Amino acid sequence: MRAAPIRRQKLPPGVAARSNQSTSRRKGRRWPRQNGIGDSLAVLRVILGDQLSPTLSCLHDTDKDRDTVLLCEVQQEATYVKHHKKKLVFIFSAMRHFAQELRDAGHRVIYHKLDDATAFSRFSDAVIGATQGASFDEIVVTEPSEYRVLEEIKLWPELLNVPVDIRPDTRFLANHSDFETWSAGRKSLRMEYFYREMRKRYMILMDGDQPVGDQWNFDSENRKPPNSTIVIPDRFHSAPDAITQEVCAMVERLFPDHMGTAAPFHFAVTAEAARAALQQFIDERLTFFGDYQDAMLQDEAWMFHAHIGLYLNTGLLLPLECIAAAEQAYHRGQAPLNAVEGFIRQILGWREFVRGLYWQNMPGYDRLNFFDAQRDLPDFYWTADTRMNCLRQSVQDTIDHAYAHHIQRLMVLGNFALLAGILPAQVNDWFLSVYADAFEWVELPNVSGMALFADGGKLASKPYASGGSYINKMSNYCKGCSYSVTVKNGPKACPFNYLYWDFLDRNRTKLRTNPRVGMMYRVYDRMDADKQQAIRSDAEQFFKDLAAKDHSP
Ligand code: DLZ
Ligand code: SF4
DSSP: OOOOOOOOOOOOTTOOOOOSOOOOOOSSOOOOSBOSSSOBOOEEEEOOTTOOOTTOGGGTTOOTTTOEEEEEOBHHHHHTTTOOHHHHHHHHHHHHHHHHHHHHTTOOEEEEOTTSTTOBSSHHHHHHHHHHHSOOSEEEEEOOSSHHHHHHHHTHIIIIISOEEEEOOTTSSSOHHHHHHHHTTOSSOOHHHHHHHHHHHHTOSEETTEEGGGOSOOGGGSOOOOOTTOOOOOOOOOOOOHHHHHHHHHHHHHOTTSSSOSOSOOOOOSHHHHHHHHHHHHHHTHHHHTTTTTOBBTTBSSTTOOOOHHHHTTTSSOHHHHHHHHHHHHHTTSSOHHHHHHHHIIIIIIIHHHHHHHHHHTTTGGGOOTTOOOBOOOTHHHHOOOSOHHHHHHHHHHHHHSOOOHHIIIIIIIHHHHHHTBOHHHHHHHHHHHOTTOOHHHHHIIIIIIISOTTSSSSOSSOOOOOHHHHHHHBSGGGGOSSBTTOOSSTTBOHHHHHHHHHHHHTHHHHTTOTTTHHHHHHHHHSOHHHHHHHHHHHHHHHHHHHOTTOOO
């Protein structure tokens, strides 16, 4: 990345920092903004459900007297995967609150509720509806976060016979060409190097040209197992107002067979409440965020995590305000460097990196299946009905809260899907459905790249496969399990133990040459033939049980 460092500005919360991105129009034809007699033309400004920020590029030149903003709840988005009920409530309620804020600020807003008589089933239908009701000279939209929706929007100029201006999403800190420039000519793309460039460029946690603390990454300090003395603060709670309660009732009525329940509902649905959630994290959780980042405890879904992904991914919070809040906490002496650096890395490094990868590899990234995994997703991902306690807990947290933290997602739910050879498309659909923060651009690289290695190593240098001992080290789940994590084979054995070796054995031709996995093959090859046979037959029996509808492992 060669762009010059950006001077950081002190910004009030909620005010967008200028990013490096150009807000100029897309290449190609520029339609005139003036009609020749001094009046600006009427513009329809379309805002999608994950674009709920007044700083949005499609709003920046609004003429409130002439223009109209359109937001619409549409059946297509609600059902293309079966989103968790709490996720639907969150998005629709946040959209309705945002529409009200725009009206209060003097914008003319068209808003379609999903249960209105005027409801539309797709974005395109809603835009056709709006353009039939009034005459617009142009449609302006900020580029959607998802490839599928971009393809739909690209059809609008022909469909509507109106010019469409698709603007860059300036909420992100690296734009598409930044990522292309950084990745050009690199044999493999690793987040760590991208992250260092972003640190330097935005001057975050820097001491001149050196990282604060003389180290870029403090991850090795962020792996403490949980212990019985830690006290976990209550999660943020925002009381549902009348709008949210109305949305809860609608979601229960229209989507009875989606995961979970709408109530109790406690997520923030406005930028103001999301900022309060961020502040509560900074004050109450950030100090231990680093230490216990990978720890899991029975019946403790929230741990010391921030739970702000859903706000960032919908525009209620902006990346630089979250980063600034954590960095200031460090400089005030309120939080240690390992915690602050770890938190900032997620936003400035990982989040931007996976977005770059998504757009670089779409279309097609969603179809990658490096291991040719073909097994169906087990029913217990929807029901939590399994005797494997780590999976039961992680799925139950997901059902209860539309949330599970990153190690539950990666090392329990993702690891199982990897070892068991579950079809990546089904795993992706599940992750996209069940988490309130999940949007395809962030979900797909995390699941197909990080958890499943379905991309063959575009994102990670090796598959994150592990046996039961890692889960046992980082959690207390194994104490409450029907299986024994110390037993390696037979009916009592923790299935992760033999599935791990069976996975390596099954995929030998694809993994043998990976330098980070090679050592494990040497361990496997030193096992005696009986042991290797026991691994194979335990795995075979496990998969038989998994396929039998009346018996869940
Ligand atoms: C996720 C979602 C859902 C469930 N519903 C809507 C909706 O009804 N209207 C809307 O504008 N956006 C919704 N979203 C978010 C969109 O899926 C998201 O904005 C696109 O996928 C981005 O390309
Ligand atoms: Fe999970 Fe195995 Fe531990 Fe049970 S014993 S909780 S299956 S890791």
